[in-house]
Amino acid sequence: MAESADPKPEVKYYTPDPSYRQNSWMGDYTWAYNEFLKDPEAFWAKIASKLYWYAPWEKVREWNYPYAKWFVGGKTNITYNCLDRHVLGKNRNKVALIWKGETDEEERVFTYRQLLREVNRFANGLRELGVGKGDRVCIYMPMIPEQVIAMLACARIGAVHSVVFGGYGAAALNQRIVGAGAKVVITADMAVRRGKSIPLKHVIEEAIINAPTVERLIVLRRETGRPVEIHSEMEMDFYEVTKDMSPECHPEVMDSEDPMFILYTSGTTGAPKGIVHTCGGYMVGVYYTTKYIFDLKESDVYWCTADPGWITGHSYVVYGPLAVGGTILISENTPDYPDPGIWWKMVEEYGVSILYTAPTAIRMFMKLGEEWPDKYNLNSLRILGSVGEPLNPEAFEWFYHVIGKDRCPIVDTWWQTETGMHMITTVLGEPMRPGYAGKSIPGVVVDVVDKDGKPVKPGESGLLVIKEPWPAMMRTVYNNDERYRKYWEAVPGCYLVGDLAIKGTDGNIMVIGRSDDLIVVAGHNIGTAEVESALVSHKAVAEAAVIGKPDPLKGNTIKAFVTLRVGHTPSDKLKNELIYHVRITLGPIAMPSEIEFMDSLPKTRSGKIVRRVLKAKEMGADPGDVSTLEE
Structure with missing residues (x-):
């Protein structure tokens, strides 16, 4: 890939090799998006028809604002499309799932046939225990094959799974079990970390x-x-459930609008929200985006580093890649154990061709330098993906040059638990602009507007919204439909996602952070992500987090917490440099009043920085539940 000529001196693009567009499932983006706009229902019907349905839909979409139904009357089962369809076709003996543990000896491999048999045995075991269609099952497990098997087994019999990340503490876990009304809980005795x-x-x-x-x-x-001891009054061993069970299990025939899973996501205030996704629309959305956005091919080895306890793991570890028929890699490894080269060793060893990870991980590797990835052969990589938070330009550049060797396109995806699938990215073949996720994918209508729903001028920040329904959209918040309606009521005629964004003159969208992650300084709204990105753009900074501190004059001042790259040491001189750097980058109103150097920032095990812990520490307050934080 060669860097293209800049249309303006301050704007940088990277243009992929033309073969990416020519050979991709998507093809030309502009053509594909126009085809969608011509007839949205025909567009989605064409995608859905590539999957198996026991009975066809009568209507592609039924839209009664703010409620949508997709593929109305259609009957299907997502596990038939993830497993049986491939076993009955040519991929019976193709590798579906590779699991890698923390040691060289720990590896397990499942073909599609083997995975289907294991899922069927466990599904039959659940049925034997009285679990059936509509029952809720909570899954609280580490990232091991049995976690994936349990999810698929629930979907097989029509049980609604609620996967809870294995790092949550008892109080948070209880809240989710009670919220979903779980009949059965599936767990493991331990995780390895x-x-x-x-x-x-x-x-x-x-x-x-x-x-x-x-x-x-x-x-x-x-x-x-x-x-560990099993108390037989209530508890059962996982493999006792599958013992003597048939490897054949007829999948439950599910209506397209039947609930498939509940996934709890934390709100900025109040109790976590139980996001409800349904069988048909979700299946079509994740199949489409995995195949057409990641361009997943027969020969690919695909590795998404997320945990199935989050929506990324649901959509792009389990259901999307298996629906397409891919070979997926999952691992219990952390990116820096036993050393910071373990991920790159795995890329080389397994021939990973598509790597989908988080900006936090990328910035951690940036901090450690190029030494570790340079030890390994990364030539198998052809596509890099980013998810979870905005990918700042400096992280983009490092990922592109050091890991992608100036040849792999970066698919920087914006979406959320509520959307179920990708909504914004730069599709393969299109020029990539560092710092900008990209444009609405074909099938989706996204815009940046003011509070009245009117599009903002190019270059101005505004509210990120979705203007039309899409198949994988959540249907409600479990037992709290009023909370669901609030998403659609804040901005006229739009779904408000809760993020601030900027739309460039080229149509590319930069997501700059949560609209509630604002610090009001002297009457000015300052986005935490903007200040953090400015700090990280300095050569000495690996990661940064900022908070607002109450101030009697300005309302708030800004305090920054910073970790440094290898080779740089804290000093008052460096503090002044960083404050000046933010001043030059964003202006004097965004300058931090204080900077504190730290060895590491508090993060969840999924890699998200938890600013409330820093805020609580600064204010001498209780940080709340910290059970999900990285050690």
């Missing part, structure tokens, strides 16, 4: 004390030396 065993069962035992709907606890016992 950086060579240590992290007990899980005692967390579950505490979490279900005041969870009256729970009838059974299924425990996968990984510890072979001293297996």
